[in-house]
Amino acid sequence: MANYLNITAINLKHNSAPHLLLAMIIALLTPVIFGISSLNAQEAAQPLEMFLSLTGIVLLTPIFLPEQNENIRDLVRSKRIDYLAICLIRLVYSVSFLACIFGIFTIIMQNSESDVTVQHFAGGLASGMFLGALGFFFAGVTGNSIIGYMISMMYYICNFMVKDKLKHWYLFSMSLGSFEEKYWLLASSAVLFFMAFVIIQKFRK
Numbered sequence: 001m002a003n004y005l006n007i008t009a010i011n012l013k014h015n016s017a018p019h020l021l022l023a024m025i026i027a028l029l030t031p032v033i034f035g036i037s038s039l040n041a042q043e044a045a046q047p048l049e050m051f052l053s054l055t056g057i058v059l060l061t062p063i064f065l066p067e068q069n070e071n072i073r074d075l076v077r078s079k080r081i082d083y084l085a086i087c088l089i090r091l092v093y094s095v096s097f098l099a100c101i102f103g104i105f106t107i108i109m110q111n112s113e114s115d116v117t118v119q120h121f122a123g124g125l126a127s128g129m130f131l132g133a134l135g136f137f138f139a140g141v142t143g144n145s146i147i148g149y150m151i152s153m154m155y156y157i158c159n160f161m162v163k164d165k166l167k168h169w170y171l172f173s174m175s176l177g178s179f180e181e182k183y184w185l186l187a188s189s190a191v192l193f194f195m196a197f198v199i200i201q202k203f204r205k
Helices: 002-034 039-052 054-068 072-079 083-111 120-143 144-161 163-169 180-203
Strands: none
Touching: 002 039, 002 083, 002 120, 039 054, 039 083, 039 120, 054 120, 054 144, 054 180, 083 120, 083 180, 120 144, 120 180, 144 163, 163 180
16 A cells, blocks of 8 residues: 555656646636636536536546657556556546546535536536546557647537537537436546557556
């Protein structure tokens, strides 16, 4: 257990701190862009789904980033603890940070007299998780985090342009009064996380 705690502390300090800082900046900008006071249920969903969800990309896409440096990759894979176990640790604490950001933001909205509930928290988190899972998957299987960022951002933009074609995977459904899509997003996120580890384990050198 001490080894895993040590790994977590080292990764937080050297790998994840800049991404967490950027996610916090996005959270601070969200009320500036949208406003979060005295919103009804559908209006309250907009800042959570349409902007705060970008924190998912920021936190989850770069999980494989350090090992894109060949020297770091060889060093990590020479250690007793498996490389993918380290990536799993990063994923767990990154998802935890993502949930904390959405949780704190939802509480702030509630204190600002907006009509938000636990469902808003879960729905916003589902959108952020799916965007991050897309970036995580493609960054992992291609070995290139830039590709992960590009695909997740392209998907985000598509939600503004071709929303009718996305069906169950529409990110902003709560803004239209529907929560059903969030179950699909969460389930798809779990599949993307799992498949990324399976593919990397099978094909890594």
